Amino acid sequence: MRSEVVIIGGGMTGVSIAYQLAKRGITDVILLEKRYLGSGSSFRCGTGIRASFTTEEHIVLQKHSIEMWKELSEELGFFYLRGGYLWLFRKEEQVNAFREFSKIHNKYGVPTRIIYPDEIKELAPTINTEGIIAALYDPLAGKADPFGAVLSHAQACKKMGVKIYTQTEAKKIDVRNGKVIGVDTTAGYIETNKVVIAAGYGSRDIAKTAGVDLPLENVPHHALVTEKFKEVFKPLVIDWTSSAYIVQTYAGNILMGIDIEEQPNIPLTQRIDFIPTVVKVMVKLFPWLRYVNVLRYWSGYYVMSPDRHPILGPVDEVEGLYVAAGYSGHGYMMGPIVGRLIAEWIIDGKPSLPQAERLTLRRIKEGKLIYEKAVVG
């Protein structure tokens, strides 16, 4: 087999890169997925999409991603809604910190603002604001259907000629004289000069075969959904004090998560203590939840980088090798813009957003870390 580009990983990032490449005319692409599409973090995510981060790099990339989410949802036909995000605060110091973050958001065109209980109640009817003194409202944020997003990208890719191999694992990236020459897979050898690694924590192992060390940690997170309801509230609501979040998904289920103590790099295990921990916070906010049934509980990983920003773009040591991993919990929402940026790196040699150039692996080697403070759930 031969291919112009091989993408390793069939999550939101992988299918987005394939789609953006194909739309720019590069259709001689093979995408490898070791299980089924979306089976890593994408189909386990909280479905939220926001630009209210705390660094220029994250905010600018995400603002572009949000514009793309809207276009893509219309182009490919999947659910996307700008229902907003509400970050709830119980202490004055939280409000002060987010008032400063809001200034950064506004500087880069994300219209967040501090609001008070009356407006919180209007945006999230049935919420109990007892103990809540204020919130950050991000009207640009929203949510999308991860299944529809990943699967519709993949179908569109196939129609344009991209080959998608599921249940196919990349075993080794073949490098000669500092250049990529191929990928060995469980379905045979593929000759190629360009490989994109977009395999979540698995990126680490496959990058190692090319002599590249990716400093990633795999941290388990947990989520549950209730039975379905007609629309109750539009925004994704975050209780910043406990790091818990709640959102009504595209299908109508109420999805919630909370940060509980976890060890990195361990297999996913069921933590039944997660359920009482999260529902105790959420029943205070939405008292009617008490009478609602829990349908399903699952876990997934946040693939953490040292500074909570993804590692994107080309790798200095190996010509033709690109990385897109380590989103630290935000890979799904960044999928569209990362697809476009990696396609630009491959086709134009550089990305259209200068902020992306600061997110290559080089920053970590040179110690130029850019810390993100707003990681939730």
Next chain:
Amino acid sequence: MGEKMKKGHPIFVCRCENVTLEDIEKAIEEGYTDLESLKRKLRIGMGPCQGRTCLPIVIRILARKLKKRPEELLIPPSRPPITPIPIEVFLASGGEEDEE
């Protein structure tokens, strides 16, 4: 399944999410040829029954289409709880201490 029955009225396979035999056959033809992908494409098994009613039927439909034995198909894992449980029940049990 006979053509007459299909034309007469929809045959529901997943009663929680209103997925018909026709929906499933169409999705398989579109390339959704594993249970995990069919589940996400159609939401089969994601309702209150969690697949206990529909999944065995979907397994048979898919196995027949792919000319495989049912036991050759990869089965999606079951997620806890086994049956829907009211949140109220969890309020009475353990978990980490509240932050406040």
